[in-house]
Structure formats: structure tokens, C-alpha cells
Amino acid sequence: MAFSKIKLPVGLLAMALFGLVLLSLQLMSSASQASSELxxxxxxxLVVNAIGLVVLFCLVVVNVYSLVRQLRKQEAGSRLTFRMLSLFVLQALAPAAIVFYFSMQFLHQSIDSWFNVEIDRAMEDALELSQVSLDQRMRWHIKQTRLVAAALANKSDTLRALEIANWRETIESSEMAVFTGSGRIVASSSVNPSDILPDLPDEQVWLQLKQNGQYYAIEPDEEGGIQIRVIQKIQNDEPRFLQALFTVPVRIADLADSIEFAFVRYQEMRFLQKSLKQSFSLALSLVLLLSLLAAIWLAFILIRNIVAPVKELVKGTQAVAAGHYRQQLPVLAQDDLGFLVESFNLMTKRIARSRDEARAASLEVESQRVYLEIILANLTTGVISFDADCKIRTANQAAYRILHIPVSRFIGQELDALIDDYPEMADLLETLRDLLKQGDELWERRIAFMGPNGRQELLCRGTPLFSQDGLRVGAVVVFDDVTDLIQAQKNAAWGEVARRLAHEIKNPLTPIQLSAERLQHKLRKELTEESAEILNRSTRTIVQQVEAMKRMVDDFAEYARPAKKQVKNINLLELVRDVMNLYALQSDIRFTLAAEGNEFPVEVDPDNIRQVLHNLIKNAQEAMEGKGHIEIRLRQVHKNNLDYVELAIYDEGTGLESDQITRIFEPYVTNKIKGTGLGLAIVKKVVEEHGGVIWVDSAYNKGAGFVIQLPGA
Amino acid sequence: MRAYKSVAKAVLMSVIGLLPISGGADEYGVRVYSVEFSRSAEQTWILNARLDFRLSPAATDAVLHGVPLSWQVKLRWLKSRTFWWDEIRAEKTIPLTLQYQALLNQFAVRRGDKPEVEMFASLNNALAEMSRLQVNLGTGSVGTEDKIAIKVVFDREALPTPLRPEAWLSQQWDLSSDWSVWPFQK
Structure with a gap:
């Protein structure tokens, strides 16, 4: 409504201006008629119309400029306005130009047709006829006047005064007078008795009279008619002049006037022929230009009003395209465009409602997704999902924790990309890739690989994912690090074996040993020397083997013994030095200790850790056969937000076979001829009981290298 | 072709053709030659002025074709004032009309509002008669600050309607004089 309130005065103004232009043109058309009061x-x-023309032209120019700016800015509706306006201007201009052209042609031909040679000649002949007629009348009166002048010659002025009236009546003069050369009236007579003074000639007539002695002329009289003035010199001693005035009959005078008026009018029109054409052409041009400009200006206003709802619709559509679904447009009129606007408003309402519902659903789905992500992220189980092309779609935190690979950085890439970046994990990743591609079956596989902290074993389960249509859309792989679990199972099994060995085997060993010694003691005196010798050797062998078995059982007992730690806060460097010094004095082996610092505080059972050091150094000694170099390194490391003390022992012995590295810490795994194979198993057990880890430094190739990390105090 | 030329001429005239035509402005027009003052027997002041009417070819052509030409002689009796505009003591306008009488082959001059006309056999005679101006200014004391201003204005609006646009825009029709001021000498 506000829109129409603003636009209404503009429309009225336009109509008023248009009306004024038409009125002005009508007035000018009337004014161009010479007889018109206008x-x-x-x-x-003409000036008013020219000003109106300039005003309209300025209005049109301003509107055109505004339209061009809108076109350049590519404003909504500008192109439609331009098209409609161009169409309108073309449709208006073409017929107007044709009408103008033919009107001008017709006008000029019409004006030209007013004048031709015959009319010219007729008019001139008519005028000449009048002039000849009057001339003849004048000559007749001259003749009469001359006769009177001759009759009055050589007479006294008194006599002339007496006769003049008779002579006037005789020659039918309206007035007759005799005057001297100085203009003094001697005698006079008039048809009108009230005219006392005769109509005397003026200076010019006197001048001509004195030169020629006579004067005659046709001249207008005081009553608007025509009179003939004849002045003739009278032969006399003193100069006397006779003036006779003859009134041309009214009928003849009217006819002559009429002919003169027509002739003058015709001559004037003839003279104005060019001006008439120009004047009418000017009027017609003004009409055309004013009409065209007014029409174009009105077209601007009307087209703007028509395009306004379309412009609003375009803006509304752009707003909807930009995501503003609550856009509502004003309904300007109850017409087709109004219906369109109402439909648009209804559409945006529905879209907004659908958008809100979709957004709510999306939020719900998003919250569910976030919830699932939180669950996945907090799972200890690693989860990696793949799409149909075996590209990674999601991976949780546990996957990174287990694999030590930031899998989430490889979203959208295949496993080959991971293999390229992490070649040490190639075995695991290639196995996974092959399993993913092998088919649509569920699968479960235990896969071992060498991780950064040593051998790891994963329990992987793969599940293909299918859409509702039954199409395979990807797969999800779930895996757990079962290294510790398997190790714990192994440890538990070995512990049970050790306990049983201690219980079942150690108990009979003492009676066996005692019985063998008693046999030797009792039978040694009764047997021959040779037999006694055999007995003695056999008995000793039994005793030695029993002792060996006892040691073996003790080792097992040690391995199976539950941890009873006497934990103390010690400097590991001092403990290492103590142990190292002990061995350095006893053998030819050269020890070097490389410590990055002096303080390596750990909270451990010193006896247990001392045994760990003994076992490792003893192994190294045996591997180097008593000669060589053992290097011990100590340093602080920070890992997973925790401080560790790292102890590494490197020898120059025979080293470890690659297949042994994965199983070297298991019981009964050894490369020595002698030994129970429990030393490193016990070392690992002790280290793990203290919360540490131990692994073989596979990068060291001069011998064997073991790395132990213990939590710092 | 003829119509085309006419249209072109009309458009040209309506757009640019109406611009004033320059040249010849000094050859025609009206000039005031001299002004003299005398006193009548009734002790009224009589102004005798000598004017010079020079018609342009267009104006001569028009008058020979029966188009009447009209002027207005404007007279102002002024009294000079210091630091202010002059005081107008009296003001008079005398119309002059020149017209060709085809029937009598004479030129008629009508002076003032009088019904009678003066007839002249030639245009020069008529113009010569128009050049003589005698005006009764009335009575009144005359001071040294008094002066007379004369201006002869050609009345374009008295011309036939079709001729007026051209008359307003063409120098040929600039037949007016400027104001000329004469001291009131006794």
C-alpha cells in the first residue's frame, strides 16, 4: 500500500504534465491561425512548448541514464525494462515517423497548392482593374476641374466665391475651394454645410503643387472611404488654386477595398509561404517530439510499475537461492503478477518449513553421528571404515593408538598411500588391503607385525557394508591389539608349568640324590675296586644331573614366583655402575657407560633390576666368549606425556637371528648351548612388572642390543 | 525528394536552424539622430527628434508584400538622482505603423492612435516622414538634471503569426534602437 501511496502522485504528475503538453499544443495550433485571439x-x-520539450527530454535522459546504470550493475528487472522499453519505443517511433513524414509532405504540398500563376495574375488583374477604374474616374474629374478652373480664370475673388457653389454642384464635387499661394482660402463650397473649413492640402502636396502647378491623387477620406483630390492652378494675376474633392461612390469604394484586401492578403500569404511552411513544420515537429518524449517518459513509469513485482520476484528468488527461505514479498496488485507473488510467498513458506524440518533431522543425525564418533573415539578397539573403492572414510583414535599411524589424515586415500608413507607397516597394511578386496564375506584374522615398540599382534575383523539395495558400499575393519593378552596367556601358561615342575619334579629329586649317595656309601666297601669305580661314577652322574635339574626347577620357580617388590627410589646410574664395575674386574671385557646426565631416578626394586642387569650382561659375556666391548647407554626420554629412563645394552657378540627377535623373550628360547632359556624371559617379566618395556634394537647390527624403558620417578 | 527536403529543413530549423543569423546588424534598424526642445505658444515643451529608419531586405520585402510594420517610440522624461535610479517624471509611448496600400500604390503611415493616415508615394518618403517626430511633453519646470530617454521598439508580435519565430531569431528583424539619453536643453 505504501508503494502505491508513493507512486500515485508521480502518476498524477505524469498525467498532468501530459495534459499540459496537449493543452499547450492545442493552444499553439489555435494561435497559429492569424485570426485567432490566441x-x-x-x-x-512556442517558448512554453520548447521548455516543456526540454523538461521532457531531461526526464527521458535521466531515466535512460538510470536504466543504463541498472543494466551495468545487472540489477534485477533492468533487462526486462530495457526490452519492454525498446519494444515500445520502436512501436511508437515507427508509425509516428511515418505519419510525420507524410504529414509534412501533405502540408507542404497543400501550402504550395494555394499559390499558382493563374491566381497571381487574376489578383493582379483585379487590382489593376480597380486602379484603372479609379484612374479613369480621376481623369474625368481632372478634366472637369480644369474646365472649372478655366471658367474661373481672370475673375475676381468675390465672383469666384459666388460661383463656386454652382460649379461644385455642376461637376458633383463633394467640396470645392479656391485658395491663394499662401494657403489663404478665397472661396469654398461643400456638400456638407457643417464643413466650414475646407480640407486643405498638406506640405507635401504644396511642394508638388508649386513644382507642377497641379496635383491630383486618390486618397482615403476621413470616413474610411476613397476620395479624389484634384488641385488646378487658376490663370490669374495673383496665384490662385482650385481644389475639388470627389467622393468615390460607396459601392465602387467597397469593391475596390475588397479587391485590395484580397490582393494584400494574397500577397502577404505569398510572402509568408516559406514562413508558413516553417511555422507548421515547427508546430508538427513539436507535436511529434513532445508526444514521443511524453510517451517514452510515461512508458518508463508504466514499465517500472509493471516490472516492480517482477523485480521483487527476482530479488526474492536470489534471496531464496542464497538460502534466505523466509523471504516474503509485498503483493502490489491483485493481478496475474500478484498471484505469482502470492504463490512465491507460499512456496518460500513451504521451503522454509521443509528446511527447518530437514535441519532438525540433520541436527538429530549429526548428534547421533557425534555420539557415535565419541563412542568410536573412546573405544579401545581400532575402527577404520572404507568406501566401495577401499578408500579410507573414517578412523578413530584407537586406530592411531594401536597402529601409531595418524590414519585420519589419510581420509579419502587408499591403503597404498599409507604403505608408501609407512613402509615398516607394509606387511600389515598389504594384508588388510588384500582382505578388503577379497570379497563380501566376513573375515577374522590374527596379524602380527613389527611395531615401533617391537612385535605386535592384532586381532582384525572385517565386515562388508551394504546399502538397502544390497550394493556393497564399503567395509569396516575392527582390530584389537592382543599382544599383551597373548603374552599374558603365555606367561600364565609358563607360570603354571613352572609351578608344576617345582612341585612335581623338585620333590622327588632329593630322595633320588640321597638314595644314590646312600647306595654309594653302603656298597663301596662290598664291591670290587672296578665295580666300586663304576658305582662311584654312576652315583656322581646321578647327583650332578639331579643338581642340574634342581637348578632348572629353581629357575622355573623364580620365573613363576609372584612379584614381591621392595620398591625404592634409586638413581639407576649408580646401580648400573655397581653392576658394571663388578663385571669389569672379573673379565677381559671392556665396558663403556654413556649417560646423558647424572640423575636417572626410578622407583624400582633394586634387587630385581640388578638381576635384570646381571642376566643381560651375562648373556652378552657369553655371546662374546669373554672378550669384547659392552656399551651401556642411559638417557631420559619423554613419551606419551610421561618421563622414562631408557637403558640400552649393546654387545659385539654373535647377535640374534631375525626369526629369534620376535620370540627371544619367551621361555626356552635361546641360542646358547647351555642355559635354560629363561634369562631374558625373567628380564622381560621383571621389566614389565615395573611398568616398563623391553625390546630388541633391531637397527643395531654389530651384535645384540636391548633397550629397556622404565617409568621415571 | 521535395518532401524529404522539407522535413529535413523543418527538423533542422526546429533544432538548430533557429539560431540567430549574424551580420549586418548596423546596416539596418533605428537610430536617434538628434533631439531638440522648444516651447509652444501654450508654454508646453515640444520635443523634435530626428530618427533614422533603415529597413532590412527582409523587412522591405515584407512591407512591399503588404505586411504592416509597427514600432513603438518610448519616451521617458528622467531626472537624475544621486545614489539612486533616475526618477521618471513622465512617460509616453507613440505607436508608428507603416503599411503598403496596393490599390493606391502608396505607403500609409499611421502615427499615434489617430485614425487618419498619411499617404506617401514612395517608401523612402514614408520613412522620411516617420523620421520626423514631434511630441508634446506637457508643462513642467526643467532642471539641469533632467534628460530625455528615447527608444524605438520594433513590435515583432504585430507581425503575422508565421513570421514571428523568424522575427525573434533573425537579425534581419532586429529593427529596434537602444535607449538613447539626451540632456533636456532649453
């Missing part, structure tokens, strides 16, 4: 206003009307 002819006095012609020039002003």
Missing part, C-alpha cells in the same frame, strides 16, 4: 500568445506558447 495569436498574440503564439511566441509565448
Amino acid at each position: 495569436s498574440e500568445m503564439y511566441s509565448w506558447l
Whole structure:
């Protein structure tokens, strides 16, 4: 409504201006008629129309400029306005130009047709006829006057005064007078008794009279008619002049006037022929230009009003395209465009409602997804999902924790990308890739690989994912690090074996040993020397083997013994030095200790850790056969937000076979001829009981290298 | 072709053709030659002025074709004032009309509002008669600050309607004089 309130005065103004232009043109058209009372206003009307023309032209120019700016800015509706306006201007201009052209042609031909040679000659002949007629009348009166002048010659002025009236009546003069050369009236007579003074000639007539002695002329009289003035010199001693005035009969005078008026009018029109054409052409041009400009200006206003709802619709559509679904447009009119706008408003309402519902659903789905992500992220089980092309779609935190690979950085990439970046994990990743591609079956596989902290074993389960249509859309792989679990199972099994060995085997060993010694003691005196010798050797062998078995059982007992730690806060460097010094004095082996610092505080059972050091150094000694170099390194490391003390022992012995590295810490795994194979198993057990880890430094290739990390105090 | 030329001429005239035509402005027009003052027997002041009417070819052509030409002689009796505009003591306008009488082959001059006309056999005679101006200014004391201003204005609006646009825009029709001021000498 506000829109129409603003636009209404503009429309009224346009209509008023248009009306004024039409009125002005009508007035000018009327004024161009010479007889019109408005002819006095012609020039002003011309100026008013010219001003109106300039005003309309400026309005049109302003509108065109505004439209061009809108076009350049590619504003909504500008192109439609331009098209409609161009169409309108073309449709208006073409017929107007044709009408103008033919009107001008017709006008000029019409004006030209007013004048031709025959009319010219007729008019001139008519005028000449009048002039000849009057001339003949004048000559007749001259002749009469001369006769009277001759009759009055050589007479006294008194006599002339007496006769003049008779002579006037005789020659039918309206007035007759005799005057001297100085203009003094001697005698006079008039048909009108009230005219006391005769109509005397003026200076010019006197001048001509004195030169020629006579004067005659046709001249207008005081009553608007025509009179003939004849002045003739009278022969006399003193100069006397006779003046006779003859009134041309009214009928003849009217006819002559009429002919003169027509002739003058015709001559004037003939003279104005060019001006008439220009004047009418000017009027017609003004009409055309004013009409065209007014029409174009009105077209601007009307087209703007028509395009306004379309413009609003375009803006609304752009707003909807930009995501503003709550856009509502004003309904300007109850027409087709209004219906369109109402439909648009209804559509945006529905879209907004659908958008809200979709957004709510999306939020719900998103919250569910976040919830699932939180669950996945907090799972200890690693989860990696793949799409149909075996590209990684998601991976949780546990996957990184287990694999030590930031899998989430490889979203959208295949496993080959991971293999390229992490070649040490190639075995695991290639196995996974092959399993993913092998088919649509569920699968479960235990896969071992060498991780950064040693051998790891994963229990992987793969599940293909299918859409509702039954199409395979990907797969999910779930895996757990079962290294510790398997190790614990192994440890538990070995512990049970050790306990049983201690219980079942150690108990009979003492009676066996005692019985063998008793046999030797009792039978040694009764047997021959040779037999006694055999007995003695056999008995000793039994005793030695029993002792060996006892040691073996003790080792097992040690391995199976539950941890009873006497934990103390010690400097590991001092403990290492103590142990190292002990061995350095006893053998030819050269020890070097490389410590990055002096303080390596750990909270451990010193006896247990001392045994760990003994076992490792003893192994190294045996591997180097008593000669060589053992290097011990100590340093602080920070890992997973925790401080560790790292102890590494490197020898120059025979080293470890690659297949042994994975199983070297299991019981009964050894490369020595002698030994129970429990030393490193016990070392690992002790280290793990203290919360540490031990692994073989596979990068060291001069011998064997073991790395132990213990939590710092 | 003829119509085309006419249209072109009309458009040209309506757009640019109406611009003033320059040249010849000094050859025609009206000039005030001299002004003299005398006193009548009734002790009224009589102004005798000598004017010079020079018609342009267009104006001569028009008058020979029966188009009447009209002027207005404007007279102002002024009294000079210091630091202010002059005081107008009296003001008079005398119309002059020149017209060709085809029937009598004479030129008629009508002076003032009088019904009678003066007839002249030639245009020069008529113009010569128009050049003599005698005006009764009335009575009144005359001071040294008094002066007379004369201006002869050609009345374009008295011309036939079709001729007016051209008359307003063409120098040929600039037949007016400027104001000329004459001291009131006794």
C-alpha cells in the first residue's frame, strides 16, 4: 500500500504534465491561425512548448541514464525494462515517423497548392482593374476641374466665391475651394454645410503643387472611404488654386477595398509561404517530439510499475537461492503478477518449513553421528571404515593408538598411500588391503607385525557394508591389539608349568640324590675296586644331573614366583655402575657407560633390576666368549606425556637371528648351548612388572642390543 | 525528394536552424539622430527628434508584400538622482505603423492612435516622414538634471503569426534602437 501511496502522485504528475503538453499544443495550433485571439500568445506558447520539450527530454535522459546504470550493475528487472522499453519505443517511433513524414509532405504540398500563376495574375488583374477604374474616374474629374478652373480664370475673388457653389454642384464635387499661394482660402463650397473649413492640402502636396502647378491623387477620406483630390492652378494675376474633392461612390469604394484586401492578403500569404511552411513544420515537429518524449517518459513509469513485482520476484528468488527461505514479498496488485507473488510467498513458506524440518533431522543425525564418533573415539578397539573403492572414510583414535599411524589424515586415500608413507607397516597394511578386496564375506584374522615398540599382534575383523539395495558400499575393519593378552596367556601358561615342575619334579629329586649317595656309601666297601669305580661314577652322574635339574626347577620357580617388590627410589646410574664395575674386574671385557646426565631416578626394586642387569650382561659375556666391548647407554626420554629412563645394552657378540627377535623373550628360547632359556624371559617379566618395556634394537647390527624403558620417578 | 527536403529543413530549423543569423546588424534598424526642445505658444515643451529608419531586405520585402510594420517610440522624461535610479517624471509611448496600400500604390503611415493616415508615394518618403517626430511633453519646470530617454521598439508580435519565430531569431528583424539619453536643453 505504501508503494502505491508513493507512486500515485508521480502518476498524477505524469498525467498532468501530459495534459499540459496537449493543452499547450492545442493552444499553439489555435494561435497559429492569424485570426485567432490566441495569436498574440503564439511566441509565448512556442517558448512554453520548447521548455516543456526540454523538461521532457531531461526526464527521458535521466531515466535512460538510470536504466543504463541498472543494466551495468545487472540489477534485477533492468533487462526486462530495457526490452519492454525498446519494444515500445520502436512501436511508437515507427508509425509516428511515418505519419510525420507524410504529414509534412501533405502540408507542404497543400501550402504550395494555394499559390499558382493563374491566381497571381487574376489578383493582379483585379487590382489593376480597380486602379484603372479609379484612374479613369480621376481623369474625368481632372478634366472637369480644369474646365472649372478655366471658367474661373481672370475673375475676381468675390465672383469666384459666388460661383463656386454652382460649379461644385455642376461637376458633383463633394467640396470645392479656391485658395491663394499662401494657403489663404478665397472661396469654398461643400456638400456638407457643417464643413466650414475646407480640407486643405498638406506640405507635401504644396511642394508638388508649386513644382507642377497641379496635383491630383486618390486618397482615403476621413470616413474610411476613397476620395479624389484634384488641385488646378487658376490663370490669374495673383496665384490662385482650385481644389475639388470627389467622393468615390460607396459601392465602387467597397469593391475596390475588397479587391485590395484580397490582393494584400494574397500577397502577404505569398510572402509568408516559406514562413508558413516553417511555422507548421515547427508546430508538427513539436507535436511529434513532445508526444514521443511524453510517451517514452510515461512508458518508463508504466514499465517500472509493471516490472516492480517482477523485480521483487527476482530479488526474492536470489534471496531464496542464497538460502534466505523466509523471504516474503509485498503483493502490489491483485493481478496475474500478484498471484505469482502470492504463490512465491507460499512456496518460500513451504521451503522454509521443509528446511527447518530437514535441519532438525540433520541436527538429530549429526548428534547421533557425534555420539557415535565419541563412542568410536573412546573405544579401545581400532575402527577404520572404507568406501566401495577401499578408500579410507573414517578412523578413530584407537586406530592411531594401536597402529601409531595418524590414519585420519589419510581420509579419502587408499591403503597404498599409507604403505608408501609407512613402509615398516607394509606387511600389515598389504594384508588388510588384500582382505578388503577379497570379497563380501566376513573375515577374522590374527596379524602380527613389527611395531615401533617391537612385535605386535592384532586381532582384525572385517565386515562388508551394504546399502538397502544390497550394493556393497564399503567395509569396516575392527582390530584389537592382543599382544599383551597373548603374552599374558603365555606367561600364565609358563607360570603354571613352572609351578608344576617345582612341585612335581623338585620333590622327588632329593630322595633320588640321597638314595644314590646312600647306595654309594653302603656298597663301596662290598664291591670290587672296578665295580666300586663304576658305582662311584654312576652315583656322581646321578647327583650332578639331579643338581642340574634342581637348578632348572629353581629357575622355573623364580620365573613363576609372584612379584614381591621392595620398591625404592634409586638413581639407576649408580646401580648400573655397581653392576658394571663388578663385571669389569672379573673379565677381559671392556665396558663403556654413556649417560646423558647424572640423575636417572626410578622407583624400582633394586634387587630385581640388578638381576635384570646381571642376566643381560651375562648373556652378552657369553655371546662374546669373554672378550669384547659392552656399551651401556642411559638417557631420559619423554613419551606419551610421561618421563622414562631408557637403558640400552649393546654387545659385539654373535647377535640374534631375525626369526629369534620376535620370540627371544619367551621361555626356552635361546641360542646358547647351555642355559635354560629363561634369562631374558625373567628380564622381560621383571621389566614389565615395573611398568616398563623391553625390546630388541633391531637397527643395531654389530651384535645384540636391548633397550629397556622404565617409568621415571 | 521535395518532401524529404522539407522535413529535413523543418527538423533542422526546429533544432538548430533557429539560431540567430549574424551580420549586418548596423546596416539596418533605428537610430536617434538628434533631439531638440522648444516651447509652444501654450508654454508646453515640444520635443523634435530626428530618427533614422533603415529597413532590412527582409523587412522591405515584407512591407512591399503588404505586411504592416509597427514600432513603438518610448519616451521617458528622467531626472537624475544621486545614489539612486533616475526618477521618471513622465512617460509616453507613440505607436508608428507603416503599411503598403496596393490599390493606391502608396505607403500609409499611421502615427499615434489617430485614425487618419498619411499617404506617401514612395517608401523612402514614408520613412522620411516617420523620421520626423514631434511630441508634446506637457508643462513642467526643467532642471539641469533632467534628460530625455528615447527608444524605438520594433513590435515583432504585430507581425503575422508565421513570421514571428523568424522575427525573434533573425537579425534581419532586429529593427529596434537602444535607449538613447539626451540632456533636456532649453
